[in-house]
Each structure stands twice: as structure tokens, then as C-alpha cells.
Amino acid sequence: MIGKSSWDWLGFFFPAFDLITLNACRANLIEGSSRYPSGWFRIHLFPFGTTVVANGPELVDELCNAPDDAFSLADFAEKILHIRYTISPTLRQSRYHIPIVRNTLTRNLGVLFSALVDEMNAAFADSVFNFDSDIGANGRKGEGEWRGVVVHRNIMKLVCRVTNRVVVGAPLCRNREYRNLNIDFTMDVAKRAVFINLFPAFLHRLIGPLLSKTKKYQRQMRRLVGDMIEERKAKLSKDKHYEDKPNDYLMWLIEQAPSGAEGTTEALIVRLLQMNFSSIHATSMTLTHAIFYLATYPEYIPLLRAEADAVISEDGWTKKGMQRMRRLDSFLRESSRINAVTLTSLNRYALRDYTFQDGTFIPKGTFVTASLHSLHMNDGTYEDAEKFDPWRFVEKGANEEVLEESMARQFTSTSAEYLAFGSGKHVCPGRFFAANEIKAILCYFILNYDLRLPGGVTERPPNQYFGTSVLPNQRAEVLFRPRRRA
Ligand code: HEM
Structure with missing residues (x-):
């Protein structure tokens, strides 16, 4: 031992x-x-x-x-x-939601990508990252044109909103109460689980139900989303292809829920809460880890920016464009190689x-x-493994065709040597969605901001380890400055 x-x-x-x-x-x-x-x-x-x-x-x-x-x-x-x-x-x-995530969500990524980008733009405009507005200005310390922002909690807000554009659609994804409720739920599940685990197993049956807050969250969610679910169910029962039928996760749940108890509004609400829990934590942590690397090594930003500028001018903000950003992909894979969300x-x-x-x-x-x-x-698998090498997974000096061929080393590709998304039968079914969302948000930062660590800080903000969890530093700030365009 x-x-x-x-x-x-x-x-x-x-x-x-x-x-x-x-x-x-x-x-x-x-x-x-x-x-x-x-x-x-x-x-x-x-x-x-x-x-x-x-x-x-x-x-x-x-x-x-x-x-x-x-x-x-x-x-x-x-x-x-x-x-x-x-x-x-x-x-x-x-577990009917798993094939929905694996198949229906992944298949729809191309068509839903423009909605995701639309929401991301709106979310940035309403966030502390909009330096023209005074949102959160009190909490931002400045160094000249540079503004300090506590990264993780603000990224979590962005991710919750953008994710929910695909989960429940607009305008609900913009509703502050809905978003706060889902973020609180996500944090609450983790905290309550740790608390239950402090007690010996024979007491879990007693303590567990006392600590359960799902009914409270279900009641609050019912107030916010209940009418919408019932309206969608009613329309669907009359016409399977009714006009303006939304194309989102909630709609797929309603359509694919096994008949019986799973089709009730309460049960669907549980699946919405679960989806928020599965996606928000891991996506925000992965994104925050990557932002800390961008701020620690700003010298890598120009190459990422050149790639993003070139791809977007040809393909626009599309899923295809995200796929072509091989440097960004390698940057993310390397960030998650060193700091996967768990050990x-x-x-x-x-x-x-x-x-x-x-x-x-x-x-x-x-x-x-x-x-x-x-x-x-x-070190046998990854040369100089301790070193953050953002281009580790792009062929050095290769032309674009070769870069596009290196599929096996993509951010979402798994192997017995790369387990950030697990591997095998239970490999994360949401990884393609997560990767597209993370790339879009990171690309937005790269194109619109310069990033660096606050004055006097020379090292990447240290992780906080909690058992096997690798939390990006929860309090660390990064300095952002709107990009000066030539
Ligand atoms: C960067 C973000 C994410 C990371 C790092 C991540 C990581 C993981 C990992 C390591 C597993 C366990 C795989 C295994 O043990 O083989 C997993 C499972 C799972 N993930 Fe993700 N995940 C992310 C985002 C998401 C998103 C956005 C969704 C939903 C859209 C999602 C849904 C799931 C589900 C449903 C499972 C359980 C699969 C099963 O039981 O077969 N994940 N994820």
C-alpha cells in the first residue's frame, strides 16, 4: 500500500x-x-x-x-x-440521456454552432469581460488599460449561459435566476456529496435524504421552465413536426424519454439539472486551466491569433473552422494533458x-x-513531460494538409496514454460538444484580448488539489486588455 x-x-x-x-x-x-x-x-x-x-x-x-x-x-x-x-x-x-448526448447532440453540433456563437457574443457583452460596460467593475482591479478578472467563477457564468443555449434555448438561457440556480445546483451536488462521505456507509441512508435538496431545486426549476415543457409536450402530441419546433437538448429529452415516469415534467427537470451538472464543472475547469496557460505564456498568443484570423476569414465562426484550428486544438490537448480535471x-x-x-x-x-x-x-511517452509545449500535438513544421491528418492526436481523441475524457465504452459522450464550446470561447479571448499575469506574478496560478480533483486556482486573477488592432 x-x-x-x-x-x-x-x-x-x-x-x-x-x-x-x-x-x-x-x-x-x-x-x-x-x-x-x-x-x-x-x-x-x-x-x-x-x-x-x-x-x-x-x-x-x-x-x-x-x-x-x-x-x-x-x-x-x-x-x-x-x-x-x-x-x-x-x-x-x-440512462437514456447518454445516447442523446453521444448521438443527437454530437450530430447537431454543426447546425447548432451558430446559435452557440450568437450566445457567446451576447454573454461576453453582458459579462465582466465587456470593459465598455461597468458590469462587475467594482470587482476588477486595473493596471492601466489592463483589467484583472477572477477567472474561474466568471468563466463558469459564461459556460453556463452558452451551454444552456443548446440545452433549453433562448431566452431562458439568459435568465439570471435560471443560470444561478443551475450553477448553485452544480456546486451543491459536489459539496453535499463530500459531506455525506464524511459519515460511515451505514449512515448514508439516514443522512442522504436529510441533505437532499433536489426537490427544492425542482420546485424552482418548475417555476422557470415548467410551462415551457408542458407547452412543448402539448404541441408535440398534436404534431410531431410542429412549426418552429425547437432543436435543443430539452426537445430531444421530451421526444426520447422512455414512456411513463420519465416523461413527466418533474423527471425532465431532473435531466436538465443533471445535464448542467455534467457539463458546467468540467468545461469551466478545462477552459480556466487553458486561460491560465495563455496568461502565463502570452508569447504563444500571436501564432494562435494568426491561425484564428486565417481560419475565420475563410470559414467564419463554424464547427468546420474550429476543427481546422490545429494549433488551438494542440494547445488545449497539452493544457489538459498537464491539468486534466482529475488525477x-x-x-x-x-x-x-x-x-x-x-x-x-x-x-x-x-x-x-x-x-x-x-x-x-x-517522459517515455511525452518528451520532457513536465514542460508545457503547446505545439506538442501538431507536426512540427508541417504544412496544413499534414496538420489536418494528425487526427489521432486531437484534443478529443483518446488512447491508453491520454485519458482526459476517459476511454473505451464510457468515454465522455459530451466531449465533442465541450471541445467546440471551449474552442469558440478561447478563440474569442485570443481574437479580442491580450492576456497576462498580474504584475509581480511570474508563475502560473497554482492548482488546488482536492483528492483526485485538479481545480484551477479559484481566486486567481488574470489581466485582460482589449486587443489593439492595427
Ligand atoms: C472538458 C469538459 C469535459 C471533460 C474533461 C469530461 C470528462 C469526462 C470523463 C473523464 C468521463 C468518464 C469517462 C470514463 O470513465 O471512461 C466523462 C463521462 C461523461 N461525461 Fe464528460 N467531460 C466533459 C464535458 C462533458 C459535457 C459537456 C457533457 C454533456 C454534454 C458530458 C457528459 C458526460 C456523461 C453523460 C458521462 C458519463 C458516460 C457514461 O456513463 O457512459 N461531459 N466525462
């Missing part, structure tokens, strides 16, 4: 003691990976207790392809997030005993994961 200490047994009875292990998580993963570069090791991880970690591409591949009846992502998510209490038990009973990936719970090809026996009830951090920081 890596990182074992004499008080570990206390965590078995009082999980709160395991909180002490949170800070050690990264160090333990590094130590385990250097001792067992292509093997298994065990570490203590809050809130799971002993967790078995797969290390090296071969084992990661095997874990990735292990059968669903042996290793479950849904059970893992339930045990860490207590979804039945923090969101709703119905999410476990039906581990392929988090699974063993539903039955299982023996891997090398003879390693995993008993039922074990938490199993892969050390993303060690794979991503392996």
Missing part, C-alpha cells in the same frame, strides 16, 4: 479521518507509479478507502475493455457523488470478482482506477 500510515484504520470507522489523505493523493500516485511503472498498486483515497490503481498503457487498456458486468462507472459515480440523494435515484434507473481516470467499482491477464485478482466491491497523472506525465 502506497502512503500507508498508522492511523489508516481510523478511516474505516470514521471516514472524516480520510480527509487527511486528500493532500497526499498526488504524491501517492507519483510514488506508486515510479515503483510500479507497468503494474498495480494500492493507495488510500477519500472517500473510497483502499483503491487499486492500474498503471501503464497495457493495464489501462485492459481496464478500459473490461466488461461492464465486472466494472461499473455508474456505481463508482453513485458511491462518490451519492447521486440518488444529491440529484435523483431515477438517473440510475434510466485518475477510468474510475470503476468492481461488481464481481475479476482476474486480470497478469493474474491480479480484484475482489467484488473494490474501487479501481487508472493513474491518469502518471500516464500523462510519462
Whole structure:
């Protein structure tokens, strides 16, 4: 066991003691990976207790392809997030939203892209990033023409609005109460789950329902979105292709929900809350990590800007244009290689005993994961892995045709050596949507602002590690200045 200490047994009875292990998580993963570069090791991880970690591409591949009846992502998510209490038990009973995200959303990205860009422009105009308005001016410290903005929380607001243009459409995505409610819900789920995890498992059934706030959020959502859902259902029951039928996630939910309980307004509201939870956190964290790199290395901005200018002048703000921005894509993949949103990936719970090809026996009830951090920081796979090299994934000196060919190294491509979106059967189904949204927002920053760290700050704002989560610094400011055009 890596990182074992004499008080570990206390965590078995009082999980709160395991909180002490949170800070050690990264160090333990590094130590385990250097001792067992292509093997298994065990570490203590809050809130799971002993967790078995797969290390090296071969084992990661095997874990990735292990059968669903042996290793479950849904059970893992339930045990860490207590979804039945923090969101709703119905999410476990039906997972019909996953093919909607994977297939319907991804297929519609091209047609919905202009709406996404339209919302992004409007969201920037209404945000602290609009220096011509006085929105949030009190909270912005200036250095001449440069304005300091706390990045993460403001990015979260932008992401919530832009995402919801595709989730519920306009004008609801602009409604401040709706947006605040979904951001609060997203934060609340994470906080409540941590709190429940402080108690031993036998108390979860008692504590969970007491802490559940879903009914409160459902009531508030019903007031904001209930009439719209019922109107859409009524129109749809008369005519499947009614005039002006919206093309958004809510409409796909209404159309594809299994008949019965899932089609009720309450159940649809739960799916909307869930969608906000799945998308807002990870997207804002990924975007913030990338913005911190832009501000730390402003010398990379001119090349990104030249690429964006060239592509947009030919393709406009389109999905095709986003795909052609290979430098931006590489920048994002590199940012997420060093700072994926978690230190581990392929988090699974063993539903039955299982023996891997090398003879390693995993008993039922074990938490199993892969050390993303060690794979991503392996010098054998990534030369000088500690170094942020934004063009690592574009062929050096290659012409554009060759750049376009390097598909396997795209931001959204996964492998046993790149796990920011997971891999295999449960690979993130929302990654193409997320990538397009992140690229559009980052491109907006690159084209419209200069960025740098505040005076006196020379290092990228340090991450905040919470167990396996890699949070971008929550308080860090970046200085923005509207771009001077020649
Ligand atoms: C940059 C943003 C995002 C990151 C880094 C991310 C990352 C991940 C990861 C690591 C997994 C687990 C995969 C595995 O264990 O193999 C996952 C699953 C999932 N993600 Fe994402 N995600 C992001 C954005 C989104 C968005 C925008 C959506 C919705 C539109 C979404 C929906 C989901 C769902 C539904 C699953 C569960 C899949 C399943 O159970 O089979 N994600 N994501």
C-alpha cells in the first residue's frame, strides 16, 4: 500500500479521518507509479478507502475493455457523488440521456454552432469581460488599460449561459435566476456529496435524504421552465413536426424519454439539472486551466491569433473552422494533458470478482482506477513531460494538409496514454460538444484580448488539489486588455 500510515484504520470507522489523505493523493500516485511503472498498486483515497490503481498503457487498456458486468462507472459515480440523494435515484434507473448526448447532440453540433456563437457574443457583452460596460467593475482591479478578472467563477457564468443555449434555448438561457440556480445546483451536488462521505456507509441512508435538496431545486426549476415543457409536450402530441419546433437538448429529452415516469415534467427537470451538472464543472475547469496557460505564456498568443484570423476569414465562426484550428486544438490537448480535471481516470467499482491477464485478482466491491497523472506525465511517452509545449500535438513544421491528418492526436481523441475524457465504452459522450464550446470561447479571448499575469506574478496560478480533483486556482486573477488592432 502506497502512503500507508498508522492511523489508516481510523478511516474505516470514521471516514472524516480520510480527509487527511486528500493532500497526499498526488504524491501517492507519483510514488506508486515510479515503483510500479507497468503494474498495480494500492493507495488510500477519500472517500473510497483502499483503491487499486492500474498503471501503464497495457493495464489501462485492459481496464478500459473490461466488461461492464465486472466494472461499473455508474456505481463508482453513485458511491462518490451519492447521486440518488444529491440529484435523483431515477438517473440510475434510466440512462437514456447518454445516447442523446453521444448521438443527437454530437450530430447537431454543426447546425447548432451558430446559435452557440450568437450566445457567446451576447454573454461576453453582458459579462465582466465587456470593459465598455461597468458590469462587475467594482470587482476588477486595473493596471492601466489592463483589467484583472477572477477567472474561474466568471468563466463558469459564461459556460453556463452558452451551454444552456443548446440545452433549453433562448431566452431562458439568459435568465439570471435560471443560470444561478443551475450553477448553485452544480456546486451543491459536489459539496453535499463530500459531506455525506464524511459519515460511515451505514449512515448514508439516514443522512442522504436529510441533505437532499433536489426537490427544492425542482420546485424552482418548475417555476422557470415548467410551462415551457408542458407547452412543448402539448404541441408535440398534436404534431410531431410542429412549426418552429425547437432543436435543443430539452426537445430531444421530451421526444426520447422512455414512456411513463420519465416523461413527466418533474423527471425532465431532473435531466436538465443533471445535464448542467455534467457539463458546467468540467468545461469551466478545462477552459480556466487553458486561460491560465495563455496568461502565463502570452508569447504563444500571436501564432494562435494568426491561425484564428486565417481560419475565420475563410470559414467564419463554424464547427468546420474550429476543427481546422490545429494549433488551438494542440494547445488545449497539452493544457489538459498537464491539468486534466482529475488525477485518475477510468474510475470503476468492481461488481464481481475479476482476474486480470497478469493474474491480479480484484475482489467484488473494490474501487479501481487508472493513474491518469502518471500516464500523462510519462517522459517515455511525452518528451520532457513536465514542460508545457503547446505545439506538442501538431507536426512540427508541417504544412496544413499534414496538420489536418494528425487526427489521432486531437484534443478529443483518446488512447491508453491520454485519458482526459476517459476511454473505451464510457468515454465522455459530451466531449465533442465541450471541445467546440471551449474552442469558440478561447478563440474569442485570443481574437479580442491580450492576456497576462498580474504584475509581480511570474508563475502560473497554482492548482488546488482536492483528492483526485485538479481545480484551477479559484481566486486567481488574470489581466485582460482589449486587443489593439492595427
Ligand atoms: C472538458 C469538459 C469535459 C471533460 C474533461 C469530461 C470528462 C469526462 C470523463 C473523464 C468521463 C468518464 C469517462 C470514463 O470513465 O471512461 C466523462 C463521462 C461523461 N461525461 Fe464528460 N467531460 C466533459 C464535458 C462533458 C459535457 C459537456 C457533457 C454533456 C454534454 C458530458 C457528459 C458526460 C456523461 C453523460 C458521462 C458519463 C458516460 C457514461 O456513463 O457512459 N461531459 N466525462
